[in-house]
Amino acid sequence: MSAFVGPDRFSVGQSSRELHLHDISPHLGALPAGIIWPRITEEVSHILTWTYDQGIPITPWGAGTSTEGNPVPTRGGLVMDFTRMNEILEIRPQDLQADVQPGVLRKELNRQAGKYGLFFPPDPGADATIGGMIANNASGVQTVKYGATKDYVLKLTVVLPQGKVIHTGCKAGKSSSGYDLTRLFIGSEGTLGVVTEATLRLTGIPSHHLAAIITFDDLESAARAVSVMIGSGLEPAALELLTPGLISLMNKEKQVGLREVPSLFCEFHGISKVALLETSGLARELTQSCGGTSFRFGVEEREREDLWRARHEAWETIHRAHQGKETLIVDAAVPISRYPEMVIFSQQLVEERNVAGYVFGHAGDGNLHVVMTGDPKDAMEWSALEDINDRIVTRAIELGGTCTGEHGVGIGKRKFMELEHGQSYHLMRRISELVDPKRLMNPDKIFI
Numbered sequence: 001m002s003a004f005v006g007p008d009r010f011s012v013g014q015s016s017r018e019l020h021l022h023d024i025s026p027h028l029g030a031l032p033a034g035i036i037w038p039r040i041t042e043e044v045s046h047i048l049t050w051t052y053d054q055g056i057p058i059t060p061w062g063a064g065t066s067t068e069g070n071p072v073p074t075r076g077g078l079v080m081d082f083t084r085m086n087e088i089l090e091i092r093p094q095d096l097q098a099d100v101q102p103g104v105l106r107k108e109l110n111r112q113a114g115k116y117g118l119f120f121p122p123d124p125g126a127d128a129t130i131g132g133m134i135a136n137n138a139s140g141v142q143t144v145k146y147g148a149t150k151d152y153v154l155k156l157t158v159v160l161p162q163g164k165v166i167h168t169g170c171k172a173g174k175s176s177s178g179y180d181l182t183r184l185f186i187g188s189e190g191t192l193g194v195v196t197e198a199t200l201r202l203t204g205i206p207s208h209h210l211a212a213i214i215t216f217d218d219l220e221s222a223a224r225a226v227s228v229m230i231g232s233g234l235e236p237a238a239l240e241l242l243t244p245g246l247i248s249l250m251n252k253e254k255q256v257g258l259r260e261v262p263s264l265f266c267e268f269h270g271i272s273k274v275a276l277l278e279t280s281g282l283a284r285e286l287t288q289s290c291g292g293t294s295f296r297f298g299v300e301e302r303e304r305e306d307l308w309r310a311r312h313e314a315w316e317t318i319h320r321a322h323q324g325k326e327t328l329i330v331d332a333a334v335p336i337s338r339y340p341e342m343v344i345f346s347q348q349l350v351e352e353r354n355v356a357g358y359v360f361g362h363a364g365d366g367n368l369h370v371v372m373t374g375d376p377k378d379a380m381e382w383s384a385l386e387d388i389n390d391r392i393v394t395r396a397i398e399l400g401g402t403c404t405g406e407h408g409v410g411i412g413k414r415k416f417m418e419l420e421h422g423q424s425y426h427l428m429r430r431i432s433e434l435v436d437p438k439r440l441m442n443p444d445k446i447f448i
């Protein structure tokens, strides 16, 4: 490897290799032979030319925060870690754009873009890399207003499995020039090549925001209020559903002092306080008509930050409350009108089966999470969780939805791909075989 990078950027040390063996899921990989940290596109190109020739599997690695085994090396080989390829190359405030290397962390990009009053909105909670977010098409709490990662990528530099460097897209705000190869690479989880540079769209930081907490006596009313709010065109910047079980854990761990009843956290962004007060007045009327029992808006800045931090750390909170257990995460998404039945179906399953499961989600875009905890070595316990996951995903697909709203397919959701996509799944496989005939790029992901 010294032909490609300096000795400080290649390791065969046991601890580095073990650190790259798993993400936050229970999916375990095969110990890679080594870890390599490239810094520039040319290095990546030289490495891939060699690994392709030698038939060595390559697994790209960002921050390792995936939930489905997406960056887990299943066949050993080489892990290509992008954390040292982390320069913000240029921010062009006049174009609302930034050119970045793939290892740039989302929070760092926002710190730098913030100096110009701009930000990169997709927010998966975790401090993920831009490369990992592109590869998973990540999104988060503000997607309901601002969109997902795919909506912010204009142009990519990609190194193909054989080492060839290509550029997709352009820096114009729109283009109808041929196939949209940029979108092909977004969400491809490193199976088609490696992203080494991206031009991202940025947007202005909203001048005013207003957070609100709305409570309900029952879960169905809370879920129905979500589709009514979205249908009314109110355009919340975040609309999250929380159920009493999760709120109870948040209260215990974070002392956020919330009522332990079905609740919506929402936020509105706007150009003036007056406009926001008008919007929140309408939101209050709408949610009251759906059975909202209390509507607290104008949440103070400090409390707002505490609440969002607590929400972002929901997975960690659940994990800590169930020490020694692993998590299986449902990430289904459905059309917004079908959200209430999806939520009720999922909550009932968790209760009927008496498993440790917490229902919540990015409700505003129909995305539902159920985080369930158990021991994968306990076959009975784990298969009960798998069965709940299977049933929820199958129902979501029947309702016109998807097995994964934001976490990607990885290893965990591969079994649903054919059901969800039918013949399109086979076309995806043919594309992957065309680009990577030896199937060396992040093998065993997306496809079974």
Ligand SMILES: Cc1cc2nc3c(=O)[nH]c(=O)nc-3n(C[C@H](O)[C@H](O)[C@H](O)COP(=O)(O)OP(=O)(O)OC[C@H]3O[C@@H](n4cnc5c(N)ncnc54)[C@H](O)[C@@H]3O)c2cc1C
Residues within 6 Å of the ligand: 023, 024, 059, 060, 061, 062, 063, 064, 065, 066, 067, 070, 071, 082, 102, 123, 124, 125, 126, 127, 128, 129, 130, 131, 132, 133, 134, 135, 136, 137, 138, 139, 140, 141, 189, 190, 191, 193, 194, 195, 196, 312, 313, 315, 316, 406, 407, 408, 442, 445
């Ligand atoms: C507590 C917690 C909360 C989360 N909440 C959300 C959420 O709300 N929304 C959401 O979308 N996700 C969420 N996630 C999942 C995760 O943060 C995202 O999927 C994120 O995009 C992963 O980025 P990463 O940098 O960690 O990438 P990794 O996990 O390291 O890799 C992700 C994928 O990208 C590939 N990859 C990495 N770099 C490159 C590259 N340069 N070129 C090509 N392929 C590459 C990897 O091979 C892998 O397939 C959460 C995770 C945690 C731990």
